[in-house]
Structures are given as structure tokens and as C-alpha cells.
Amino acid sequence: MKKELEKAVEVLKAGGLVAIPTETVYGLAADAENEAAVKSIYAAKNRPATHPLIVHVCGADAIPYWTKDVPSDVKKLTDAFWPGPLTIVLKKSERAKDFVTGGQDTVALRCPSHPLTHELLCLFDEGKGKGVAAPSANTFGKISPTTAQHVRDDLGVKPEGKTDYILDGGECTVGIESTILDMSGTEPRILREGEITAEMISKVLDKPVMHGAIGASPRVSGSLKSHYAPEHALKIVCAEDLAGETQFAARHFETFALIAPKAIADRFAKVCVRAKGYTDAKDLQVHLYSWMHELDKCGADMIFVVEPEYSETSAGVLDRLSRAAADKKH
Numbered sequence: 440m441k442k443e444l445e446k447a448v449e450v451l452k453a454g455g456l457v458a459i460p461t462e463t464v465y466g467l468a469a470d471a472e473n474e475a476a477v478k479s480i481y482a483a484k485n486r487p488a489t490h491p492l493i494v495h496v497c498g499a500d501a502i503p504y505w506t507k508d509v510p511s512d513v514k515k516l517t518d519a520f521w522p523g524p525l526t527i528v529l530k531k532s533e534r535a536k537d538f539v540t541g542g543q544d545t546v547a548l549r550c551p552s553h554p555l556t557h558e559l560l561c562l563f564d565e566g567k568g569k570g571v572a573a574p575s576a577n578t579f580g581k582i583s584p585t586t587a588q589h590v591r592d593d594l595g596v597k598p599e600g601k602t603d604y605i606l607d608g609g610e611c612t613v614g615i616e617s618t619i620l621d622m623s624g625t626e627p628r629i630l631r632e633g634e635i636t637a638e639m640i641s642k643v644l645d646k647p648v649m650h651g652a653i654g655a656s657p658r659v660s661g662s663l664k665s666h667y668a669p670e671h672a673l674k675i676v677c678a679e680d681l682a683g684e685t686q687f688a689a690r691h692f693e694t695f696a697l698i699a700p701k702a703i704a705d706r707f708a709k710v711c712v713r714a715k716g717y718t719d720a721k722d723l724q725v726h727l728y729s730w731m732h733e734l735d736k737c738g739a740d741m742i743f744v745v746e747p748e749y750s751e752t753s754a755g756v757l758d759r760l761s762r763a764a765a766d767k768k769h
């Protein structure tokens with residue numbers, strides 16, 4: 440067993456906080472059954488205690504440990520998408536305590552596919568179904584981390600920082616948070632868009648999939664309008680408006696950074712502080728957060744993003760972009 444993995448499991452079992460790599464973003468993990476440990480996640484992130492956390496498990500065998508009244512469709516979903524970036528919300532068992540679920544009668548479960556974290560979860564499970572609660576490893580409201588360095592820069596390691604250990608698993612390959620699917624109601628309902636799309640789920644279940652929470656009950660922090668936000672203003676523009684927008688900015692002595700389709704990024708490279716080019720919506724999805732981290736620190740006054748064309752797979756990245764742009768002065 441790798442020494443790093445051994446250390447991470449040991450820290451988790453002792454009630455510590457470990458930043459774990461997943462295929463979506465880095466998570467800030469604690470033993471999901473240890474109240475003090477879970478509470479320290481909220482403190483480290485400065486996150487409101489009413490926001491429920493996702494419990495990360497080693498596989499579908501852990502579902503009965505955490506949940507009850509599981510509909511038969513769930514097996515189709517776990518067969519198709521686990522391990523992978525799909526979080527499933529189900530009616531909770533006694534084991535999923537209020538300090539994890541924010542007092543709701545449901546629990547969110549996810550089985551990440553990152554090999555290192557998958558191995559960690561299987562070691563932590565003890566053949567029973569034990570899991571770790573883990574939100575994204577960033578200060579509440581800030582850009583989610585997709586590298587270990589992002590976690591070091593934001594939360595850091597004790598004694599100066601807030602985590603006990605950071606397990607470095609390289610760069611995340613999906614780049615945005617998991618799709619959240621509520622399976623606790625009468626029909627499947629997507630609460631947060633991600634790489635696994637409604638079309639993909641609908642095909643596996645052979646039934647329609649709804650969008651959005653009913654009422655205000657499930658408190659999905661990613662559903663707050665301004666979230667995943669850089670410090671600087673981020674503005675989404677269409678390709679035709681970019682020249683006009685940048686000239687307007689220049690008249691106000693504002694410098695800008697740019698995220699755009701590659702050809703446009705190349706064309707504007709000389710007039711902006713820094714430009715990032717993407718090939719398609721998926722390429723933008725994978726790099727969005729790391730580019731936002733980088734461009735936020737590059738000295739530009741604002742970040743322009745040229746929207747990718749709408750496609751079946753762009754819902755997740757368009758959702759995160761619009762939240763990153765919300766409530767900013769531009």
C-alpha cells in the first residue's frame with residue numbers, strides 16, 4: 440500500500456480532515472459518523488451548517504448502510520455510472536445523522552472513480568459500508584479546487600492552515616462537481632448539472648428525468664446564484680460582442696483576461712493580460728476552475744468568457760459559468 444494512502448486513512452480514522460482527489464474536484468473529507476470531525480469541515484470551509492454533505496463510499500454495497508426504501512432503479516444507475524461523477528440522493532437510514540444531512544430525511548451518496556480515493560474509500564469501509572463526508576475543498580463560495588496546489592493555496596495544512604493532510608492525486612479529469620440526482624421522490628430529479636447528463640440518466644432508466652428541486656427543501660449550495668466565484672468580475676459574452684466589450688473596458692483603463700474558443704483566444708492574445716483557448720465545451724469544463732484560479736491572480740481587472748455553443752454535454756459547464764458571473768459588478 441502506498442505510504443500516502445496509509446497516512447490519509449489513519450488521519451481520517453483519528454477524526455482528522457483530509458483533502459482527497461476525486462475525478463470532479465478535490466474534497467475535504469472526514470469520517471461521516473464522527474460528529475466532531477464533520478463539524479470541523481464546516482468550520483474549515485466557513486460553510487453554513489444547514490448545507491448537507493455528500494457521503495463518499497467505496498461502492499454500491501454501502502447503500503444499505505446509509506439508506507432505506509431504495510427504489511430498484513438505483514441499481515441500474517450504480518451499474519451504469521458508479522464509480523463515477525453521479526451523486527444519488529436517497530431516504531436516509533439511522534446511520535446518516537443530522538450533522539451530515541443538515542437535518543433532512545435524505546442522504547446524498549457518491550462513489551468517486553479517482554483510483555487513489557477509490558482505494559482509500561475501500562480501505563476505510565472496513566467491509567461494512569463506512570464512508571467519508573466531503574464537500575469541495577474550498578472556502579465557502581470560492582472557486583472549487585482541481586489540483587492539490589489549489590487546496591494548499593486556499594485551505595492549507597495545519598498548523599498554519601486548516602487540513603490535516605492533502606492527498607495529492609494530480610489534476611481532476613472531469614473538472615466540475617458531480618451531477619446530483621434525487622431518487623427519493625416519485626420521479627428522478629436532477630438537483631445539480633454535471634458531466635452525467637439528464638439524457639444519459641434517462642436512457643439508463645428508460646424514463647424522463649426532471650430538473651430542479653421541488654420547493655426550497657434540499658439545500659444545494661451549488662444552487663445559490665453566486666457561487667464558484669472568482670474575486671474579479673467575470674463576464675460571459677458571445678463571440679460577436681467580444682471586440683466591443685474589450686474596447687469598452689479599455690476606455691475605462693480596465694485590463695482583461697480571456698477564456699474563449701482557441702481561434703478567438705489566439706486572436707486576442709496580444710490585447711489581453713492572459714488568454715486561455717478551449718477546443719470544445721468538454722475541454723472548457725475540464726479546465727474551467729483551474730483557469731479561473733489562474734486568471735484571478737494574473738493581474739487583469741476582469742475576466743471575459745466567450746460562451747461555448749450549446750450542446751448535449753455543455754449544461755454543467757454553462758451552469759457553473761453563469762454562477763461564477765452572478766452578482767458581480769459587470
Ligand code: TXA
Binds near residue numbers: 492543547615
Ligand atoms: O463532485 C462532487 O460532488 C464534489 C466531490 C468532492 O465529490 N463534492 C461536492 O460537495 O461538490 P459540495 O458539498 O460542494 O456539494 C454537494 C452538494 C451541496 O450543495 C449539498 O447541498 C448537496 O450536495 N446535498 C447533499 N446532501 C443532499 C441531500 N440530502 N439532498 C439534496 N442535496 C444534498
Ligand code: MG
Binds near residue numbers: 575
Ligand atoms: Mg462546493
